[in-house]
Amino acid sequence: MKSTSHNLVMSALYNGRKGDRPPAGNPTSIVCHGLMDAAGISFPEAHVDANAMADLALAGHEILGFDTVMPEYSVHQESAALGCDVDWGDRDTMPDSKTSPYADFSDIQIPENILEKPSMRVVLDALSILRHNVGDKVAIIGKVMGPWTLSYHMAGTQNFLLRIGMGEKEKVIKMMRQLMPVTIAFARAQFQAGADVLVLADHVTGDLAGPHHYRELLLPIHKEITSQMGGPLILHVCGDCNDRLELFAEAGFDVYHFEFQMDAQVVVKKVGHRMSLVGCVNNPQVLYQGTPDDAYAQARYAIEAGVNIIGPECAIPLATPLENLEAIISAVREGY
Amino acid sequence: MSGHLDEIKDAVIDGKHKEIEDLVKAAIEDNVNINEIVNDAMITAMDVVGQKFADKEIFVPEMLVSAVTVKKGLGLIKPLLKGKETEPRGTIIMCTVKGDIHDIGKNLVIMMLEGAGFHVIDLGVDLTVEKLIQEVEKMKPNILGLSALLTTTMPEMKKVIEELKAQELRDRVKVMVGGAPVNAAFAEKIGADAYGKDAVEAVRISRRFVGQTEPFPL
Numbered sequence: 001m002k003s004t005s006h007n008l009v010m011s012a013l014y015n016g017r018k019g020d021r022p023p024a025g026n027p028t029s030i031v032c033h034g035l036m037d038a039a040g041i042s043f044p045e046a047h048v049d050a051n052a053m054a055d056l057a058l059a060g061h062e063i064l065g066f067d068t069v070m071p072e073y074s075v076h077q078e079s080a081a082l083g084c085d086v087d088w089g090d091r092d093t094m095p096d097s098k099t100s101p102y103a104d105f106s107d108i109q110i111p112e113n114i115l116e117k118p119s120m121r122v123v124l125d126a127l128s129i130l131r132h133n134v135g136d137k138v139a140i141i142g143k144v145m146g147p148w149t150l151s152y153h154m155a156g157t158q159n160f161l162l163r164i165g166m167g168e169k170e171k172v173i174k175m176m177r178q179l180m181p182v183t184i185a186f187a188r189a190q191f192q193a194g195a196d197v198l199v200l201a202d203h204v205t206g207d208l209a210g211p212h213h214y215r216e217l218l219l220p221i222h223k224e225i226t227s228q229m230g231g232p233l234i235l236h237v238c239g240d241c242n243d244r245l246e247l248f249a250e251a252g253f254d255v256y257h258f259e260f261q262m263d264a265q266v267v268v269k270k271v272g273h274r275m276s277l278v279g280c281v282n283n284p285q286v287l288y289q290g291t292p293d294d295a296y297a298q299a300r301y302a303i304e305a306g307v308n309i310i311g312p313e314c315a316i317p318l319a320t321p322l323e324n325l326e327a328i329i330s331a332v333r334e335g336y
Numbered sequence: 337m338s339g340h341l342d343e344i345k346d347a348v349i350d351g352k353h354k355e356i357e358d359l360v361k362a363a364i365e366d367n368v369n370i371n372e373i374v375n376d377a378m379i380t381a382m383d384v385v386g387q388k389f390a391d392k393e394i395f396v397p398e399m400l401v402s403a404v405t406v407k408k409g410l411g412l413i414k415p416l417l418k419g420k421e422t423e424p425r426g427t428i429i430m431c432t433v434k435g436d437i438h439d440i441g442k443n444l445v446i447m448m449l450e451g452a453g454f455h456v457i458d459l460g461v462d463l464t465v466e467k468l469i470q471e472v473e474k475m476k477p478n479i480l481g482l483s484a485l486l487t488t489t490m491p492e493m494k495k496v497i498e499e500l501k502a503q504e505l506r507d508r509v510k511v512m513v514g515g516a517p518v519n520a521a522f523a524e525k526i527g528a529d530a531y532g533k534d535a536v537e538a539v540r541i542s543r544r545f546v547g548q549t550e551p552f553p554l
Contacts, residue, residue: 093435094488096462158400158440165351165397166404207516208440210395239516243392283487284517289525317487 005067006196009139012308013197013232013255015276021335023067024328025278025309027141027199027234027257030060031073034322036091038063043318044088047074047095048118050125057130061138064322065329066311069134070141071126073315075201078145078182079153081117082110092318100156105163105171108154108178115189123186124193131194141234142195144186146202146225147176148218154179157208164213176221184228197232199257200225205239214244219251226252234278238314242266249274259313260286260298264305278309281328288317292327299331340368341377344409348381349388351401356409370416378406382451386536396440399535403447425452426478426546429471431459432515433492438485441515441535445481448535454542465492465499472505478546481538482528484515493518494526501527510545514538 001007003019011017012025036042039059045052057071074095080086084097102108114120123142130140145153151160155175163172187198202222204214226233235253240261248256249271256275258267260282267277281287281298299310310332316325340363347356363373385402388394430446432439439461446456457475459468472480480500484490493513500506512530513523523531529545532538 089435094486096435096437098437157438158443161397161440162400162404165399165401166353206392208396210392210397213395213397284490284522285519288487288491289522315486315488317491319491 004136005061005138006136009067009309010196010232013234013276015272015308018336022303022307022332023139023309024065024332025068025139025141025311026060026066026070027068027143027236027278028201028312029070029073029315030064030066030312030325031056032316032318032320032322032325033091034320035059035063035325038322042091043073043093044090044095047088048122050122050129053122053126054129054133057126058133061134064325065333068139068141068309068311069130070143070199071130072123072143075145075149076153077119077123078150078186080119081114082108082150082154082179082182084153086119094315094318097153100154100159102154102175103156103159105155105175108175110178110182114182115185120186120189124189127190127193127195139196140194141197141199142187142190142193143199143201144183144190146183146200146218147179147221148202148204150179150182151175152203161208164209164217169217172217173221176218180221180225184225187225187229187233191229191231195231197234197255198229199234199236200253201236203237203239204244205237206241206243207239211244211247214247219247222251222253236314242270245271246274255308257313264302264307268306272306276308277306278311279307280313281311283313283316283320287312287320287324290324292323292330295324295327296331299328300334303331303336340366341372344373344377345381345384348378348402348405348409349384351398351405353401353405353408356405357412360409360412364412364416370413373413374410378409379451379453382406382448383536386448386534386539390534390536396444399444400440403444406447406451425454426542427455427457427475428479428481428542429457429459429468429475429477430481430483431463431468432461432483432485433489433496434462434464435492436484436486436489436515437461439483441485442481442483444535445483445514445532445538448539449542452539452543454546465495468496469499469503469505472500472509473503477509479510479512479542481532482511482513484513484518487517490515490517490522493528497527512538512541512545 008023046056057069085099234255236257
């Protein structure tokens with residue numbers, strides 16, 4: 001196998017041939033002030049303009065050396081299309097939704113042309129631009145939100161979790177099932193637009209919900225989604241998910257993107273034979289506050305543990321020093 | 337008597353929000369001391385809930401329901417406490433920092449602090465440094481609690497502390513920080529007084545801190 005960025009990533013997604021070195025990948029945003037300055041593109045333009053979005057993603061490969069490009073930096077593309085009032089932030093602030101239009105758990109009204117809503121179209125256009133520009137050189141990652149995360153946005157996170165606590169399962173499952181077609185339609189459109197692989201972010205994190213909630217409420221839905229997708233899917237769930245790793249594998253995801261708070265050796269041992277793994281350089285202590293040596297050491301630890309694709313554990317803080325991201329690239333370029 | 341208290345305590349721990357009002361009414365009718373209902377049943381129950389949460393025996397959904405259960409119970413008791421209220425243990429301002437609207441952690445901390453007898457001022461989410469400083473000057477709290485869920489927003493905590501110093505307010509208010517990406521080393525680095533890993537710890541810290549700050553000038 002030729003060790004191009006594209007080949008290294010695509011092979012690693014299925015735990016295939018290893019090539020000369022492990023790939024560096026970013027299922028979530030690696031945009032920081034340094035990258036914005038180097039690329040001459042800033043937030044919020046890169047959330048709302050397809051060319052800016054694609055160019056900033058490309059900077060992750062051309063300036064930093066990551067083997068993937070991922071153009072979706074927010075988690076609110078779908079929620080904006082579904083009627084949330086999204087503030088797209090600024091250079092220093094990530095986008096956030098200011099409203100929860102379905103706090104009453106009424107039926108979700110999905111616009112017929114949802115893929116043409118500006119917040120959805122911009123991602124599809126950015127992916128097409130990237131496909132055209134990078135060709136076969138780099139792996140292109142798309143991103144969709146799963147029904148659990150979309151429900152946080154529609155109902156409000158606390159409200160959604162409270163309903164679960166109150167045992168209102170039918171209400172909760174109904175909302176997620178009404179949102180599932182949005183996840184599937186956006187995912188399919190992103191593959192068609194040019195994505196090689198998709199991240200499905202669904203924040204059923206250990207900080208908020210238990211493994212029993214996942215098994216009972218979301219696992220059946222995830223199984224349906226994965227069974228309907230032809231391309232590779234990376235599940236992103238932040239936080240400590242040690243107690244539900246096997247369930248993620250059972251759901252049918254090809255890859256799991258995980259955080260440093262889970263030991264890479266333990267994660268590989270538990271589920272590395274069932275899913276590929278991507279991660280897990282720590283954001284708050286290492287990439288944001290640490291040194292390049294710290295980032296390098298964590299990346300090497302992940303490589304030696306058998307993590308297939310090396311990268312930050314989640315969307316990085318905007319004030320992350322560029323050299324700490326470069327240290328991840330130095331670590332992967334040393335090979336296995 | 338203890339039968340009523342045990343029933344109320346169990347109802348809170350198990351999140352029986354539909355039953356709590358009947359149980360509290362029955363206790364009041366049987367002349368159970370209302371301070372005992374609050375302290376020995378409800379607050380004790382929330383301590384148990386907090387510990388179960390810290391031990392990962394329960395998760396946020398269950399904890400939220402227990403908090404709702406307590407709130408419903410307290411709704412019946414508060415009118416009876418009028419005129420008998422004791423001095424709150426201290427005043428605490430709570431908020432999430434600028435750019436962060438994720439407030440579940442903050443809300444859970446508030447529920448536990450109120451349960452423990454503190455007067456909590458909830459400033460909500462996405463607080464700018466300037467607004468926070470104004471509120472600290474106005475409300476004169478003993479403790480300022482800052483919450484951030486996102487790694488992208490945690491740097492705001494440092495800005496708040498620097499501005500408290502610049503405005504010569506730092507010695508008058510203890511600052512505790514918390515949230516998923518925050519840890520004790522970060523708290524120390526930015527000059528916070530404490531890091532609370534969960535709501536239970538926030539209560540412990542607050543109990544320790546009250547009375548340790550210099551008074552605000554009149």
